[in-house]
Amino acid sequence: MKCFFSVLFASVAFLLVLPVQAPGSAPGAPRILRTDIYPGSAKITFSVPFEQGLSFELPGTFDAESIRPLPSDGQSVHSFEALEFPRPGWIPLSLREADKTIREKERALAVLEGKTAAVKQSIQILSGPLPKDLKGEDIPAYVEATRSVREKLESDLITLTESMDKMKKEIEALQEDFAVKMPRNSDLGVSVKARVTGKGELLVEAWTSYADWTPFYRMDLDSDSGTISASLISKARQHTGVPLDGDLYFHTVMPSREVSMPKLRPLVADFERKAVKGYEALEEAAIMMERPAFRMASAPEAPAPVIIETMTDMTTHAQGLLEGNNTWSEFGLGEFSMKAESAIVSIPLFSDEAWITAEAKEIPQPILPGTAELSTDGQLSAKVHLSEQGAGTDLSLAFGKLPLVKAKREKIISKTGSTWTGKGRLEDGYTIEIVNGTKKKITVLLKDRIPLSAQEKISVETISIEPEVEEQDKENILTWKFALEPGEKKNVKVLYRLGYPADETIRMR
Structure with a gap:
């Protein structure tokens, strides 16, 4: 009692x-x-x-x-x-059914363990010496009966052992899942x-502090019309043990607990430390680390997502249930589309495969920082990270590579006996062959470059560029625009000459 x-x-x-x-x-x-x-x-x-x-x-x-x-x-x-x-x-409450299942299986395992122990004990008894009062003429019948019983017990033991092993694995899997979901x-x-x-x-x-979320976009580019159809999704989870049901507001910025103004330090003009021979590679690595990384961003008619913009935050809203067991849930925040200008861009210096890109001007919707799953004409093509952008800015996005649009770049090698190079002079060049392996007519922007002088004493002279470029910018980036029929090839040839003091060595960077 x-x-x-x-x-x-x-x-x-x-x-x-x-x-x-x-x-x-x-x-x-x-x-x-x-x-x-x-x-x-x-x-x-x-x-x-x-x-x-x-x-x-x-x-x-x-x-x-x-x-x-x-x-x-x-x-x-x-x-x-x-x-x-x-x-x-x-x-x-959400885990009590799982806990009940684990306890039931543990009890079932205990029953199996008890049966196994009983079978093992029976086998041990049958393995003992013959009864002392057993008469000689009864021995064969006793041995045969014992053998038959033992065979059944051994078979039962194998079945019980297999059932126990299976039950243990099930319990371990359930316990691992329970432990992950338990706050x-x-x-x-x-x-x-x-x-x-x-x-x-x-x-x-x-x-x-046991909650988190991230914006997630799904975007599809129609390569013919240039329309980008997109949906904004919130991927969220929380591990409090309490289901959060009702109005959910997703913020991009955590409120600051401490705010202090940065101190403006003086701008000091000093002589640059002269490079010591053998340290050029280290200096170049440091310069590259300071340069901003090149990143092509993203973009996205139906009900558009409502994004509330303030001076310090962007917020979206959804309704639904967010369980408290640390599992990710998705909440649709809205859909939208925008007209973009798509292009096929080939840069054979980096890859023999071309990229398909899209650029939208003055986007009507702000972009939240997060990841985007991209597709072209309904086929998954890429996954990128998006930086935060406000409405009215321009947005460019690489939707992935086109393996059927390829370019082959080869360096032009000087012939023996020619005056290709000399003291204070360097002639160089390359050829490019680009081919349209798709089944439709396309327009390709082919990009390459010629050297850009960093010193007054280094001259760059263009010997020939065939065919003429569509554009050559101030950084000597060359752009050709080719309309290619299915299976059609185009060829490019570029030659240039560098002049410099005879006692110097040219280094390309």
């Missing part, structure tokens, strides 16, 4: 420490009014009914120091406290108590 009351008391105590419930739960329980999710954290606003006082509990995944009341007009908070307390054995600090809870007077319900704000 004493044991019965102990179990009953433990069960009642377990029910008393259940977490705050989701909207639509028992009357008088706190309900989630709003969830604001930031990169790496979340702020949850609860609406709590009260009659002078209130009391509820949260899992230890919430920061007790961050929990505070937000009284409305006409409400007075006379006392408020949020304290951590030990709560061993707590399991979130950290599950052995702690936060008790929230307050004395309040006034009307209505009290709003309570609580922060947790």
Whole structure:
């Protein structure tokens, strides 16, 4: 009887420490009014009914120091406290079925282990010496009966062992999944108590660091029309153990806890340290690290996503359920399209395969920082990272490579006996063959370059460029524009000459 009351008391105590419930739960329980999710954290606003006082509990995944009341007009908070307390054995509601399954399988495994032990013991008995009172003429029949029974026991043992091994693997897999989904600090809870007077319900704000989200785009380029169709998605997860249901607001920037102005230091003019022989490679590496990385960004009619822009943040909104077991969920934030100018660009210096690109001017929608899954004419082609951009800016994006549009670049080698090079002079060049391996007519922008002088004493002379370029910019980047029929080839030939002091050595960088 004493044991019965102990179990009953433990069960009642377990029910008393259940977490705050989701909207639509028992009357008088706190309900989630709003969830604001930031990169790496979340702020949850609860609406709590009260009659002078209130009391509820949260899992230890919430920061007790961050929990505070937000009284409305006409409400007075006379006392408020949020304290951590030990709560061993707590399991979130969403994981109790999984915990029950694990316990049932563990009991089934124990039964199998008991049967296995009994079979092994029986086999051991049958392996013992013959009974002393066994008569000689009965020995053959006894041995045959023993052999038959032992064969069945051995067969039963194999079946039981296989069942046990399978059951152990199932339990291990379930336990691993349970451990991943079980919130950290599950052995702690936060008790929230307050004395309040006034009307209505009290709003309570609580922060947790066990939440995260990232913007995700899916974009498809129609290579014929240049239209980019896109959808904006929020990929979010949280590990508080409490399901967050209702209005979800996704923010791109975490509010600053400390803000300090940077100090403007003086601009000092000094002589550049002269390069020491043998350190040129290190200096070049340092220069390359300081240069900004080249990155082609992205872009995206249906209901467009509503993005609220402020001076410090961009926010989107969705409604739905975000479970508290650390699994990723997707929320559609809207769809949109934009007209872009697509192009096929070949840069054989980097790759023999061409790229398909798209550029949109003065985009109507801001772009959130995140990843984008790109496709061309419905076929997956690339995955890129997008930087944050505001509406009205220009957007360019590489949608992937075109393996059927290839260019072959070869260096022109000097002939023996010619005056190709000499002291203070260097002649160089290359040829390019580009071919359209697709089944439709395309326009290709072919890009290459000739040297750009970094010193007054270095001269760059163009000997010949065949055919003429569409554009040659101030950095000597050359662009040809070719219309290619299916299977058609075009050839390019470039020759140039460098002049420089005879006592110097030219280095290309």
